[in-house]
Every structure is written in C-alpha cells, then in structure tokens.
Amino acid sequence: MVAGMWIRSTMTYRASFLITLFTNFCVTFFDFVAILLMFGQVKGLGGFAFAEVALLYGTAGTAFGIADLTMGSLQRMGARVRDGSLDTFLLRPAPLLAQIAGDKFALKRFGRVAQGLVVLIWSLCLLDVAWTPLKVLLLPVAVVSGAVIFGAVMVVGASVLFWIQDAAEVTNSFTYGGNTLLQYPPTIFAQDLVRGVVYVVPLAFVNWLPALYVLDRPAPAGVPEWAAFASPLVAAVLCGVAGLAWRAGVRAYRSTGS
Amino acid sequence: MTSHIEPFIELENLEKVFTVRRKAAGLFRREKSEVRAVDGISFAVERGEMVGYIGPNGAGKSTTIKMLTGILTPSGGRLRVAGIDPARERTRLAQRIGVVFGQRTTLWWDLPLKDSYRLMHRMYRIPDARFRENLDRCVELLELGELLDVPVRQLSLGQRMRGDIAAALLHDPEVLYLDEPTIGLDVVSKARVREFLSHLNTTQGTTVLLTTHDLTDIEQLCSRVMVIDHGRLMYDGKLSGLHAVGESERLLVVDLERELPPIDVPGARFVRSEGPRQWLAFPATASAAPLVAEVAAAYPLIDLSVREPDIETVIAKMYGGTRDERRESLM
Numbered sequence: 001m002v003a004g005m006w007i008r009s010t011m012t013y014r015a016s017f018l019i020t021l022f023t024n025f026c027v028t029f030f031d032f033v034a035i036l037l038m039f040g041q042v043k044g045l046g047g048f049a050f051a052e053v054a055l056l057y058g059t060a061g062t063a064f065g066i067a068d069l070t071m072g073s074l075q076r077m078g079a080r081v082r083d084g085s086l087d088t089f090l091l092r093p094a095p096l097l098a099q100i101a102g103d104k105f106a107l108k109r110f111g112r113v114a115q116g117l118v119v120l121i122w123s124l125c126l127l128d129v130a131w132t133p134l135k136v137l138l139l140p141v142a143v144v145s146g147a148v149i150f151g152a153v154m155v156v157g158a159s160v161l162f163w164i165q166d167a168a169e170v171t172n173s174f175t176y177g178g179n180t181l182l183q184y185p186p187t188i189f190a191q192d193l194v195r196g197v198v199y200v201v202p203l204a205f206v207n208w209l210p211a212l213y214v215l216d217r218p219a220p221a222g223v224p225e226w227a228a229f230a231s232p233l234v235a236a237v238l239c240g241v242a243g244l245a246w247r248a249g250v251r252a253y254r255s256t257g258s
Numbered sequence: 259m260t261s262h263i264e265p266f267i268e269l270e271n272l273e274k275v276f277t278v279r280r281k282a283a284g285l286f287r288r289e290k291s292e293v294r295a296v297d298g299i300s301f302a303v304e305r306g307e308m309v310g311y312i313g314p315n316g317a318g319k320s321t322t323i324k325m326l327t328g329i330l331t332p333s334g335g336r337l338r339v340a341g342i343d344p345a346r347e348r349t350r351l352a353q354r355i356g357v358v359f360g361q362r363t364t365l366w367w368d369l370p371l372k373d374s375y376r377l378m379h380r381m382y383r384i385p386d387a388r389f390r391e392n393l394d395r396c397v398e399l400l401e402l403g404e405l406l407d408v409p410v411r412q413l414s415l416g417q418r419m420r421g422d423i424a425a426a427l428l429h430d431p432e433v434l435y436l437d438e439p440t441i442g443l444d445v446v447s448k449a450r451v452r453e454f455l456s457h458l459n460t461t462q463g464t465t466v467l468l469t470t471h472d473l474t475d476i477e478q479l480c481s482r483v484m485v486i487d488h489g490r491l492m493y494d495g496k497l498s499g500l501h502a503v504g505e506s507e508r509l510l511v512v513d514l515e516r517e518l519p520p521i522d523v524p525g526a527r528f529v530r531s532e533g534p535r536q537w538l539a540f541p542a543t544a545s546a547a548p549l550v551a552e553v554a555a556a557y558p559l560i561d562l563s564v565r566e567p568d569i570e571t572v573i574a575k576m577y578g579g580t581r582d583e584r585r586e587s588l589m
Contacts, residue, residue: 093352
C-alpha cells in the first residue's frame with residue numbers, strides 16, 4: 001500500500017517515468033551487449049558457449065531483478081536509521097520490513113526484471129538442451145529461489161545498518177556484485193571464490209548450480225549433483241537467518257535525541 | 259485481559275542504557291562509555307488520566323516515550339501498556355495508541371493532508387463510519403477545513419502540529435502520547451492545541467501523557483505531573499505539591515540609589531545584582547515584612563518588590579539539586 005502511494009506519486013510525472021524505465025532497461029541491457037561483443041571476438045568463455053552464458057545471465061538477472069524490485073529500498077534505510085525518521089515507521093500498525101520495502105518504491109526497477117527475462121527467454125530459444133520434466137520444473141523454481149536468496153541477503157545487509165549506518169556498500173558488493181559474478185560461468189573464476197559463493201554466502205544456488213544441471217555440466221567446487229535442487233532449501237534457511245538478523249537489528253535501534 | 263484491575267500504563271524499574279563510542283586518541287581507538295538515559299523509572303497511569311512529564315533536555319523524557327510506543331527496546335525492567343509489552347508486540351499496540359512528536363511529523367511530506375489521512379484510514383483499517391466521524395470532529399475542532407488540500411510541506415508549524423494531532427486520533431487510540439506538542443508554536447496555536455487536548459480528555463476519556471518545556475501546558479492541562487532528571491523520577495504528584503518538595507524561595511528585588519556591594523542581612527541570601535538592582539532570596543514560608551524593614555534601615559532604598567516563586571523556578575531548583583551548576587539564571 002505504501003508502495004502504491006509511491007507509484008502514484010511517480011505516475012504524476014508519466015513521461016519522466018517512462019523515460020527512466022526505458023533508460024533503466026537500456027543501462028542494464030548494455031551490460032549484456034558487452035558480453036555479446038565479447039563473443040564476437042572469442043568463441044567461448046571458460047568452455048561455455050554464448051547461449052549458455054546467456055542462460056546464466058538471464059537467470060541471475062531475473063532473480064536479482066525481482067529481489068531488487070521488492071527489497072531494493074532496504075539499502076537506503078541507513079539514512080532513516082541515522083536521522084531517526086524510522087521512528088515514524090515503527091509507530092504504524094504494519095510490519096517494519098514491509099514498510100521499508102515499500103518506502104520510495106521505484107517502479108522503474110521493473111526495467112531490470114524485464115531485461116533479465118528477455119535474455120532468459122532468448123537463451124532458451126538458442127539453447128540446444130535435452131529437456132526433461134525435471135529440468136523444466138527446475139528453472140522457474142531456481143529463479144524464484146534465487147530471488148528469495150538475493151532478497152534474504154539484502155535483509156541481512158539492511159539489519160547491519162541498525163549498527164553501522166554506512167554499511168550499505170558492503171551489502172551491495174554481495175548483491176550487485178554477486179549478480180555480476182553469477183552472470184558469468186563459474187569456470188572462469190578462482191576456485192576459492194567459487195567455494196566462497198557456495199559455502200559462505202550461498203549465491204551459487206541462485207543460478208550456477210541449477211543452470212549447470214540444466215546444461216548437463218558438472219557442478220563447481222566439488223558440489224554433489226543433488227545440490228542443484230537445494231536452492232529452495234537454501235533460500236528457506238537464509239530467510240530464517242535474515243529474520244533473526246532483522247529482529248536483532250530492530251531491537252538495537254537507537255533512534256535519535258529529542 | 260485484566261486491564262480493568264491493572265493500571266493502563268505500568269513501568270517497573272524501566273531502564274535504557276546506550277553505549278556511546280567516542281573517538282579517543284589515535285585513528286581507530288575508541289572509548290566506550292555507558293549512558294543511562296532512563297535509570298530505573300517506575301510509575302503507573304490509570305485510564306483517563308492526563309499526565310505531564312517534564313525534565314531538562316536529555317533527562318530521558320523522549321527515551322521513555324519511545325519505549326512506551328515500542329520504538330526502543332528497554333535494556334531492563336518491566337513495561338506494559340494496555341497489557342501489551344510494546345517492544346514485543348509493537349504492531350498490535352500501534353492500533354491502540356496515538357503518538358505526536360513535536361519535532362517530527364508522521365504525515366507524508368509531499369501529499370495533501372487529506373491523502374495522509376486516507377492512508378491512515380487504510381493502514382489502521384478504521385471502519386468507514388468511524389473514520390468519517392473522527393475526521394469531521396478533528397477538522398472542526400482543530401480548524402483544519404481549509405488545510406486538507408494543502409501538501410504537508412507547505413503547512414506552517416502550527417498547522418502541521420494540528421494536522422499531526424488529528425492524524426494520531428483517527429483510529430480512536432486509548433492513549434495519546436505527545437512529545438513537546440507546543441514546541442515552537444505561537445500563543446494562539448498553543449492555546450488551540452491545549453483546548454483541544456482538554457476537550458479530548460474529558461469527552462473521549464483518552465489517556466494523555468505529554469512531555470513539555472512549557473509549564474503553562476502542565477498548569478492548564480495536567481492534574482498530575484512527573485519530574486524526571488538524569489533518567490530518574492524526581493517527583494510524581496500534584497503540581498501544587500512541587501512547591502513543598504522544591505524548597506521554594508521567594509525573591510526580594512531591591513532597587514538601591516547606587517551600585518553597592520551585595521546586601522548582607524540575616525534571613526536572606528544574596529542572589530545576584532545588576533547595577534543598582536539586587537536580588538535576594540528568602541524561604542517562601544517566612545514573612546517578607548521583617549526582611550524589608552531590615553533592608554530599608556541599612557541601605558538607601560528607592561523601590562522594592564516581592565516575587566512569588568513560579569513553578570518554573572521550583573523545578574529548576576529541583577534539577578539544580580541533582581547537578582553541580584546552579585540554575586539561577588532562570589530567575
């Protein structure tokens with residue numbers, strides 16, 4: 001509902017909104033154009049063909065886009081914690097997280113989701129995959145779980161803001177940075193980094209593990225094959241962690257003087 | 259729930275401790291220190307009471323209010339509002355309380371007042387009929403009619419305050435907390451706000467707890483006053499009772515013919531001087547007559563007057579008792 005209000009105030013400037021939506025779409029799309037250009041020069045990337053990289057890019061992009069659409073406002077919460085305007089949110093009879101998520105809700109972030117989806121669908125048309133019912137089912141489940149994983153990481157990051165108000169950039173390196181990482185095949189990265197995103201901040205479950213299963217490729221960092229289906233489980237566990245972190249954060253909120 | 263037996267608001271040894279980190283010598287070294295903003299406060303407020311909560315800046319007034327509303331989680335002690343633990347069930351409590359912060363608006367800055375109220379309507383799930391009735395009453399009593407279509411950022415402070423008070427009352431809260439509701443308002447706006455609050459308390463039976471620096475608010479509204487300093491409750495009772503507790507003194511203002519050294523007479527204490535004018539303090543319980551006679555006999559008098567202790571001075575003395583600096587400048 002708070003989101004609805006922000007949409008309404010955005011919609012008063014309809015032309016401006018359409019332009020930002022379009023530019024947002026373009027900016028993220030240029031990312032992909034860069035990959036496209038790269039493939040004009042080289043045949044494969046870490047043993048991955050263009051369509052396969054596009055699949056990784058599309059799944060990561062869509063998952064991140066959905067998470068950013070719903071939870072992206074959290075990263076701007078630091079300012080509200082610092083100046084104490086979070087007080088007002090705490091007085092209202094609605095969950096704080098929902099209110100913050102809807103705070104300054106920006107419809108323009110749909111551009112990111114749309115772009116991810118376009119690439120995803122395009123890659124599915126190009127790919128030559130032996131589809132099984134399991135693979136068909138896995139893909140949407142992975143995208144949704146991926147969005148939840150990204151969202152949970154954003155919530156954990158936002159919880160830290162209750163103690164350290166300038167920590168938003170740290171979270172961004174995991175979310176935006178993680179998104180960029182996941183858009184490329186794991187084979188091009190150092191093994192330690194890959195292990196890190198499997199076992200420490202489990203971003204690999206967003207798309208790497210499920211997509212590699214779809215592509216009939218071995219999972220990285222010695223992960224068993226069934227891990228490709230563990231994304232919903234990982235998402236659920238992360239949600240629990242995020243919930244605890246958020247509660248602890250709210251309890252530590254200090255407001256400001258006066 | 260047994261709220262008809264228990265007091266409506268109940269605090270028992272409530273504490274809030276902040277850890278403050280201060281930069282020490284060196285780039286990354288930091289000193290930790292504890293600030294006991296609220297240091298073991300206990301009181302109970304019955305339904306329908308109107309209580310004033312006063313104290314100097316930084317005494318812990320706002321911190322208490324923020325714990326009562328669930329914004330801050332107490333560090334220790336027990337706290338119940340309408341039988342609810344505010345920090346644990348914040349959103350459930352929110353339906354039953356109304357809060358006005360003088361320094362901060364809860365309205366949507368860019369939207370017209372009317373739209374803010376519409377959002378409250380939906381957020382608090384207020385039944386349509388109740389909403390209309392409450393809004394109409396607030397609009398009439400707070401004279402908001404012409405302001406409903408004005409974006410909040412264009413309202414004057416007094417108008418915004420009235421808008422905020424209305425917003426806090428649309429969902430029929432059982433208790434209304436006001437944190438400095440008259441701060442920065444002119445005399446007319448203050449009077450209007452006071453009149454409204456008094457009306458609210460008598461007609462709706464709403465419990466009101468307000469913090470203020472303006473003692474006129476307390477004198478005109480509150481039958482009970484609580485004084486807090488350094489996070490501790492110094493006084494809880496009737497306003498008139500403060501005089502006895504505060505060891506009130508009356509003031510004798512003496513105008514002499516010329517500038518002279520401080521007057522020294524038994525039974526009075528020299529306070530300060532300003533050119534030929536001097537201020538003497540003597541106990542409120544003593545008679546002024548013998549003192550006047552003595553001063554008149556010993557010094558070249560032009561004029562003198564006696565000032566009764568005002569409540570502000572009494573309270574300033576109470577604060578003074580807990581800190582080193584004396585606050586005589588208030589006189």
